Amino acid sequence: MEKKMEEKLKKDFEKIVHKKNPTSKFVKDCVMAFVVGGLICDIGQFFMNTFLSLGIPKEDVSYYNAAVMVFLGAFLTGLGVYDDIGKHAGAGSIVPITGFSNSIVSPAMEFKREGYVFGVGAKMFVIAGPVLVYGISSSVIVGIIYYFLK
Amino acid sequence: MAEKKLGLQTVKLKNPPSIISTSSIVGPKESEGPLREYFDIKLEDDLFGEKSWEKAESKMVREAVRNAIEKAKLKPQDIDYYFGGDLLNQIISSSFAARELQIPFFGLYGACSTMTESLSLGAMNIDGGYSDYVVAATSSHFCSAERQFRFPLEHGNQRPPTSQWTVTGSGAAVLAKKGNGPYITYVTTGRVMDFGIKDANNMGAAMAPAAADTILRHFKDTGFDAKDYDLIITGDLGKVGRDLTVDLVFKNGYDISSNFTDCGVEIFDLENQDVHAGGSGCGCSAVVFCGYLYNQLLNKNLKKVLLISTGALLSPTSTMQGESIPGIAHGVTIERMG
Structure with a gap:
């Protein structure tokens, strides 16, 4: 590429790429997320109702449900x-x-070959770690x- | 100027080395792709009977090299040098294969451009009179690449449409001083190009400028243009990168649209194999060349091919530190004579 042309293309490249990039199927993705996410919540609700009907106190039901x-x-x-599914x-x-x-089980499975200490133990939270750190930190602040x- | 140098980045080989044999091994998904009939060994199990993906990848390299040498009716000790590399940290697939093969080994890292990088260096080595036989080999494995560069396999994430699918496969080629061809006649070595793409899920776009630059440089250095080739084929740009490359080359005054494609587009059925923009990885151009293209050259369906493997020179660390993705592309001309 000639120097001048190269600089021009480099400057415009973001635009050129943007034009050529295939876009995600926004509507389909949203509908799928809504339906599957909703179904998972329905299953959760089903267990919640079941636990309540078994006479488990209301304040304890969410722990059972999460488990x-x-x-x-x-x-x-x-x-x-x-x-x-994902x-x-x-x-x-x-x-x-x-x-x-x-997000916790998948790295635990993946890194089992590196051993239980530095594989499973160390890598288990590579994805979930940030969620825990910022989830717990923000709950403390709140x-x-x-x-x-109060 | 150096005796065999042509223009800025090209070498014209005085005694073009002959590619006397090739071998290709692919995983289950590639075995279902449109090029399946051209591969030598098709694995049903992507662990290849091993305990880890890394061990499986190294075994693929070892078997591809062994098979290529056997097909040339040679023994490992006849080979003067082995040029090769792969995507894993410290190129363990290749060096662990070299540990078994005991051929003097040059370990290379050019990301997914390593196939033509090793062909280039092997060809120059023979032409320079330093060897009679050289083997060039590279590999990649979907599962080992995913865990190194992206997410664990069982993680339920969604890939964007620009993402590509790492090819599970290894290809090896034996180059010889004498033979009936096809021959490596020109070598154009790429420079590192970076147009500022930071999205690691859009490697095709990151590598397109390097591919376009190497094609243009090759044309300028040799005086060839698209008409002189039956096929110009890049390594693993995928659909997005392929279209961008045609566009970039066109803006520089050459039209390659009629005989240009990409190994990553050809190896999978993009509509039905759920690979989004196409295949990627060192193994992509390695098996497409060692399987399909070599066959077409032998059968005279193709006479002259410009093979340009393309590499994205990023690491997980550089991506996390917000660096853009540098690309590289190396071209070799492979042709039948007469």
């Missing part, structure tokens, strides 16, 4: 199904707690604000 949903996410990851559902299966479970406003 079941985390187990389901981990189980489907272990079966190799969750990544197939491929189609996107945020629909990443955002619910089952997705959180998937807690402090709540304490003073």
Whole structure:
């Protein structure tokens, strides 16, 4: 490429690429995320109702529920199904707690070959780590604000 | 000016080395692709009977090299040098294969451009009179590349439409001082080009400027243009990068649209194999060349091909530090004579 042309193309490249890039199927992706995300919530609600009908106190039900949903996410990851769901559902299966479970179990499976300490142990939270750090940090901050406003 | 140098970045080989044999191994997904009949060994299990993806990839390299040498009716000890590399950290697939093969080894890293990088250096080595036989080989593996560069396999993420699918495969070619061809006649070595793309899910766009630059440089240095070739084929630009390259070359005054394609576009069925923009990885141009193109050259369906493997010289660290993605592309002319 001639120097002058190269500089011109370099400057315009972002625009040229933007024009050629295929775009995600926005409507389809949103619908899939809504449907799958909604279904996961329905399943959660089903368990919640079941636990309530079994006479478990209302304030404890969410712990039971989280345990079941985390187990389901981990189980489907272990079966190799969750990544197939995620491929189609996107945020629909990443955002619910089952997705959180998937983000911990999948690296744990992947890095088992590097051993249980520096493989599974160290790599387990590569994806979920930031969620935990900022989730816990922000809940502490909100807690402090709540304490003073109360 | 150096005796065999042509223009700024090209070498014209005085005694063009002959590619006397090739071998290709591919994984299950590639075995279902449109080029399946051209590959020597098709794996049903992408672990290749090994305990890890890395071990499987190294075994693919070893077997591809062994098979190529055997097909040339030679023994590993007949080979003077082995030029090769791959995508894994410290190029372990290649060096661990070289540990078994015991051929004097030059380990290379040109990301996915390594196939033509090794062909270039091997050809120059023979032409320079330093060897009689050289083997050039590269590999990539979807699973080992994913875990190094992206997410764990079972993680439920969604890929953008510009992303590409790393080819599981290894290709090896034996070059000889004498033979019936096809021959490597010109070598155009690319420079590193960076037009500022930062999206690691759009490698085709990141590498397109390097591909276009090497094609243009090759034309200027040799005096050839698109009409002199039956086929000009890049390594792993995918659909997005291929279209961008045609566009960039056109803006510089050459029209390559009629006989230009990309190995990453050809190896998979883009509509039905869920690979988004196409194939990528060192193995992509390696198996397309060692499988399909070599066959077409032998059968005289193609007479003269410009093969340009393309590499994205990023690392997970550079991406996280916000660096843009430099690209490189090396071209070799492969032709039948007479």
